[in-house]
Amino acid sequence: MDLNYSDEELVFRDEIRSWLAANLPQDLREKVETYAELTRDDLMRWHRILAQKGWVAPSWQKEWGGTDWTPVQRNIFEEECGFASAPPLMLFGLHMCGPVLQRFGTQAQKERFLPRIYNGDDFWCQGYSEPGSGSDLASLKTRAERQGDHYVVNGQKIWTTLAHYADWIFCLVRADPSTDKKQDGISFLLIDMKTPGITVRPLMLMDGVRHVNEVFFDDVKVPVENLVHEEGKGWTVAKYLLGHERMSAGRTGVSKRELAKLKELAASQPGNDGKAIIEDPHFRAKLTRLEVELMALEITNLRFLDEMRRTGQPPGADVSMLKIKGTEIQQTLTELMMRAADPADLEKYEVLARRYFNMRKTTIYGGSNEVQRNIIAKMTFGL
Known part of the structure; x- marks a missing residue:
């Protein structure tokens, strides 16, 4: 086991450090250092600067804009961004939905969503937790009933980070409530936040800032082509996604x-x-x-x-x-x-x-x- 950076990795670290010093906007750096609230425009401005450089999604496959960096180089990049007071990159699109689509998505889904995530055209949020289904996520109750070429979604998500900024949400929903094992029958859907029937309500936290929300789904129609992987196999997708979240x-x-x-x-x-x-x-x-x-x-x-x-x-x-x-x-x-x-x-x-x-x-x-x-x-x- 070698826990030291190689000479090449140290050169790479210096390159990242120098670029951040020259290209991270001072107003964004100051906001991070003073713990000021970052707006959607702040977050997406930094996203697009990195996208233009080609560094916004290092872990992605090369064909979709990945850097082909090693895991160590990706870690160095993340560490240097953090130490330089760069704004956080929004994990939901880049580190969660993007890798999921590359692993489980259809070619049509990849071509539709991945370039927009990469370029910062869409802001994503995560629809996992529900009232009574947080740590025990497999007990979720939000329903998705297949009706022809659509699913009709009804239910509620809670603690949905930055849903008030989001254009899209990826959701775990229960498509088959009759299964004996609660992890079965769950599906993974991509839902346009502008769809009629979606209501976003703020939850103000102890710091007095709106970070999280409740999201309600009332007869929300979602095209079947927005199903990721197989119907009822969403738990497989969720476990894959959570591994990416915990690594970072x-x-x-x-x-x-x-x-x-x-x-x-x-x-x-x-x-x-x-x-x-x-x-x-x-x-x-x-x-x-x-x-x-x-x-x-x-x-x-x-x-x-x-x-x-x-x-x-x-x-x-x-x-x-x-x-x-x-x-x-x-x-x-x-x-x-x-x-x-x-x-x-x-x-x-x-x-x-x-x-x-x-x-x-x-x-x-x-x-x-x-x-x-x-x-x-x-x-x-x-x-």
Whole structure:
């Protein structure tokens, strides 16, 4: 096992770093660094800059715009974007729907949707969770009844991130409610958000910002050609998609940037004894533990990348470790930021408080961390 970057990979990292320094718009960088809300226009502007460069979808197949980079190079790119304070790329189209269509989609679906996802013409969201069907996703109840050349969809999705921006939603729906095993009978549909019968209602979170929504489907007609893979085999598609989501959940580049910011804040902010907070033994112990855990996460990520580099195969269920530890680190960073900040500086403190509240969700989305531990226990250790 080789966890070090090769000379060629270090040259590649420097190339990415130099390009980001020259091409990342300063106003977008400042928005990310100050935790300002990013609009749809902000997100898509950065998307299109990368698309023009040819770097927006590195993991895609070459024929659809992929870079043909190795897994290690893709990881370097993601880390450098995070560390440079680049806006996040919207995972739903690029990292979820796009790879699903390349793996399971028909040629017509690929030709219709992939270029538009790549170029930033369509904004996608994910229709998975429902009231009562979040961690136990297989219990979903949204129905899709086949009527001739259409499905008629009825039901509700919840916690749908950025659905108010979305042009399209990919949804898990129950096409056959009579199956004994709840994972059977689920289908994967692509639905135009402008279709009559769709209602999007905001859910305001603790940070006071609209990130997520409820989405209601009332007799929504979806053409049969928007079915991905086979009817009733959507669970196979969902598992494939979630593997892509969890591989990118570690976000080590972003966490390394936030750790550097935390150290700077703690070194400049005096505590009750007049010394910098970073000199407080209890705070310093927490900070040190956090940094060690982030280093361990980075090494674990490199282990998965080395395995992919050697075998050419995606990682197994133990990739959930990245999601578990990565999201816990993200939460701890915001907690220590709050401890280091000066409550008297109300404007700055409020910004950090909003981020703290917003990051409470990270251990839940993409499958709660409790579920991830069960997956590892069952699939990796056979428990």
